[in-house]
Amino acid sequence: MPEPNARDSSLVACPDCDLLQHLPPIPPAGSAHCARCHARLWRHKVDSLNRTLALAVAAAFLLLIANSVPMLGLAVAGREAFTTVIGGVLAMWRDGRQEVAILVLFTAVIAPAFEIACLLAVVLAVRRPPAPAWAGRLLRAYEILREWSMIEIMLLGVLVALIKIAELATVIPGLAMFVLGALVFLLAAMAAVFDPRDAWARVGWVAGASTRPGEGGR
Amino acid sequence: MNAQPATAMSLGLAGCEVCGLVSRPLAGQPPHCPRCGERLHFRRPASIERCWALVIAALILYLPANLLPVLTTYTPLGSQTDTIMQGVVELWSPTSWPLAIVVFVASITIPLGKLIALAYLLITVQRGSPKSSRQRVRLYRMVKFIGRWSMLDVFVDTFVVALVQLKPLMWMAPGPGVMFFAGVVVVTMVAVNCFDPRLIWDLPQKECHA
Ligand SMILES: [Zn+2]
Ligand SMILES: [Zn+2]
Numbered sequence: 001m002p003e004p005n006a007r008d009s010s011l012v013a014c015p016d017c018d019l020l021q022h023l024p025p026i027p028p029a030g031s032a033h034c035a036r037c038h039a040r041l042w043r044h045k046v047d048s049l050n051r052t053l054a055l056a057v058a059a060a061f062l063l064l065i066a067n068s069v070p071m072l073g074l075a076v077a078g079r080e081a082f083t084t085v086i087g088g089v090l091a092m093w094r095d096g097r098q099e100v101a102i103l104v105l106f107t108a109v110i111a112p113a114f115e116i117a118c119l120l121a122v123v124l125a126v127r128r129p130p131a132p133a134w135a136g137r138l139l140r141a142y143e144i145l146r147e148w149s150m151i152e153i154m155l156l157g158v159l160v161a162l163i164k165i166a167e168l169a170t171v172i173p174g175l176a177m178f179v180l181g182a183l184v185f186l187l188a189a190m191a192a193v194f195d196p197r198d199a200w201a202r203v204g205w206v207a208g209a210s211t212r213p214g215e216g217g218r
Numbered sequence: 219m220n221a222q223p224a225t226a227m228s229l230g231l232a233g234c235e236v237c238g239l240v241s242r243p244l245a246g247q248p249p250h251c252p253r254c255g256e257r258l259h260f261r262r263p264a265s266i267e268r269c270w271a272l273v274i275a276a277l278i279l280y281l282p283a284n285l286l287p288v289l290t291t292y293t294p295l296g297s298q299t300d301t302i303m304q305g306v307v308e309l310w311s312p313t314s315w316p317l318a319i320v321v322f323v324a325s326i327t328i329p330l331g332k333l334i335a336l337a338y339l340l341i342t343v344q345r346g347s348p349k350s351s352r353q354r355v356r357l358y359r360m361v362k363f364i365g366r367w368s369m370l371d372v373f374v375d376t377f378v379v380a381l382v383q384l385k386p387l388m389w390m391a392p393g394p395g396v397m398f399f400a401g402v403v404v405v406t407m408v409a410v411n412c413f414d415p416r417l418i419w420d421l422p423q424k425e426c427h428a
Contacts, residue, residue, distance in 0.1 A: 011240045013226035013233030016355050018416040020226045020240070036223060036419070037355045074381050083380040088373075091380035095391045100400045104376050107369060136254045140236045147362075147407070150369055157373025160321055163314045164305075164378055168388070171381075200237045200253065207252035 009201060012041050048195035049123045055190040056120045062183040063112060066176045072162060073172035082174060085109060085154075111149035112187070118142035119190065122199055129202035136203040139196065146191070152184045225419070227260040234258060262414040266340055272409035273336050279401045280329060287393035288375050294386060299393060302326065302371055324370040325399070332368075332406050335361045336413060343417045351418050358415045365410055368403050372396060 010023045016039040023032050023042055031043035045051075070082035083091070085108055092101035118138045125135035158180070162171050226233050226240055233240050234251040241258070243249030249258040287299035300308065302325050309318040335357055342354060375396050382390040 012238060013231065013240050015233065015235065015238070016359070016415045017351075017419045018225040018227055018233065019419075020224050020229060020231065037352055039355070039359075072377060072381055074384070076384055077387065079384065081381065081383060083377065088376040088380040091383070092376050092392060092396075095379060097392045097396055100372060100376070100392065100396050103400050103404065104372065108373070133255075136237070140254055140256065143236055147366060150366060150373075153367055153369050154373045156320070157370050158377050160309070160317050160370070160374045161377040161381070163317055164309060164374070165381055167311075168382070169384075197238065200239070203237075203253065205253045206255040207250070 014039055014041065042197050043195070045193055045195040045198070048193055048198050049127065051193040052119055052190060053123045055186055055193065056116050056123065059116045059183060059186040059190055060120065062179050062186060063116060066179040066183060067109060069176045069179070070174035071176035071180070072158060072174055074165065074169050075172060076169035080172075082172075084176065107148055107150040108154045111145050112151050112183075114145055115142060115149045115187070116190075118145075119194060123194075126199050126202040130204035131202055133204050133206050136200070136206065139199055139203065143196070149187070151180060151187060155180045155184055223419075225416075227416075227420075232258045232260050235262075261416055261420075262412065265412055265414040265417060266344060268412040269336060269409050270340055272405050272412060273333055273340070276329070276402050276405040276409060277333055279398050279405060280333070283329075283395055283398035283402050284326070286395035286398060288371065288395040288399065289378065290391045290393050291382075291388065292391070293388045301395060302399065305371070305374075321371060321374065324367045328364060328368045329402050329406060332361050332365050332410070336406075336409060339413060339418070343420075346421060348421065354418050355415050358410075358413065358418070362410050365407055366403075368406070369400075372400050372403065 011020065012023055013020050014034040014037060017034060017037040019034055019036045021035060021041075026032055026042065026044040028044055028046045032041045033039065034041055067085050069084070071084050071087075073080060073082040086105075089101050089105045089109075092098075092104060118141055122131075122135050122139050122142065125131040125138075155177070158177060162173065165171050230242055231240050232243050232249070234254060234256055236256040237251060237254040239251055239253045241252055243258045243260075250256065251258055284302055287301055289300045289305065291298045291300070302321075306318050306322045306325070309315075309321060311318075339354060339358060342349075375392055379390050379392050382388060
């Protein structure tokens with residue numbers, strides 16, 4: 001398995017304007033920006049793998065809890081009703097809005113779970129470079145799915161729903177709401193400490209040694 | 219600004235959109251990134267055409283999303299339907315008005331603003347305008363960052379419906395508007411991903427698609 005050699009891996013093309021440039025050596029916690037459009041090209045993150053691993057394990061636990069305990073309860077005229085995240089999906093499904101139910105399930109449960117699982121597997125796999133090619137495939141899925149993981153938006157939605165219903169009945173915030181609140185911070189921290197450039201540099205290439213990075217640049 | 223900045227494309231190189239590796243696509247077979255296997259493109263394929271098609275589709279969905287009811291409330295006395303805008307008005311009270319503004323911005327302003335911004339970016343790129351490229355790329359990044367938040371109302375309706383199921387006292391059901399609204403969110407997010415911000419910097423004569 002070829003390692004990308006140091007000379008070539010400092011060559012980057014800005015994702016937002018395609019300007020070809022060399023990454024200068026960056027001190028830990030420093031970052032490099034595109035000379036033309038100021039897109040952030042790289043942020044050098046310290047101890048990325050260990051920190052990501054710790055946060056991903058914690059996030060996995062919280063996601064599990066958030067999906068198994070009640071999130072929101074309602075008390076009216078002596079009756080109480082509780083719902084969970086999945087309960088919301090089921091209500092939409094039952095009322096004939098299957099497309100919406102699937103979208104909510106995907107953005108509130110599946111994508112976050114996949115985001116966490118992908119990062120867990122990737123940070124474990126790349127500890128001994130070169131990591132197998134499936135680590136690269138997972139990392140790619142992570143990059144694509146990340147914007148569809150919408151825990152923070154769902155939490156705001158739950159808050160608005162709570163206020164809306166509070167005019168009609170007594171609302172009881174459930175444990176899952178607080179767990180989701182903590183999860184929002186954990187997911188943000190996880191994305192902030194993970195260094196995709198570092199992880200990619202440790203992944204084995206799908207094409208063997210035959211293809212080399214371009215010799216371009218000046 | 220430099221007259222001839224060296225872009226990867228101008229040197230026959232392509233930066234991988236998934237892993238960031240810069241490599242030289244080989245002629246002949248469809249090129250793939252040697253590291254992650256992603257298809258390599260100098261620019262996203264048919265970026266302008268696909269993005270326009272999705273912007274127009276989203277604009278069409280935007281009308282029923284706002285005109286049709288998203289929630290129906292049933293009580294023994296009858297039923298009442300609410301559109302997104304009526305939901306915002308009902309949320310408006312001395313204590314909860316900040317949330318009403320948040321819902322208004324996320325559900326009405328953001329989707330429309332996103333479509334206007336994308337149309338503006340598409341038109342300026344098609345004209346080959348070299349002006350204010352830096353502001354335009356900033357606008358693109360903002361649209362990509364904020365766009366997801368229009369899912370807010372879908373979540374609100376989902377959990378209101380899930381909770382208010384006190385038959386026969388009072389219960390709620392989602393209206394057809396939710397489906398169209400969810401459609402707007404998904405279609406605009408895909409549209410943003412179809413647009414290639416690197417086109418903003420390409421001068422008309424240098425345009426080429428891989
Ligand atoms: Zn740039
Ligand atoms: Zn790649």
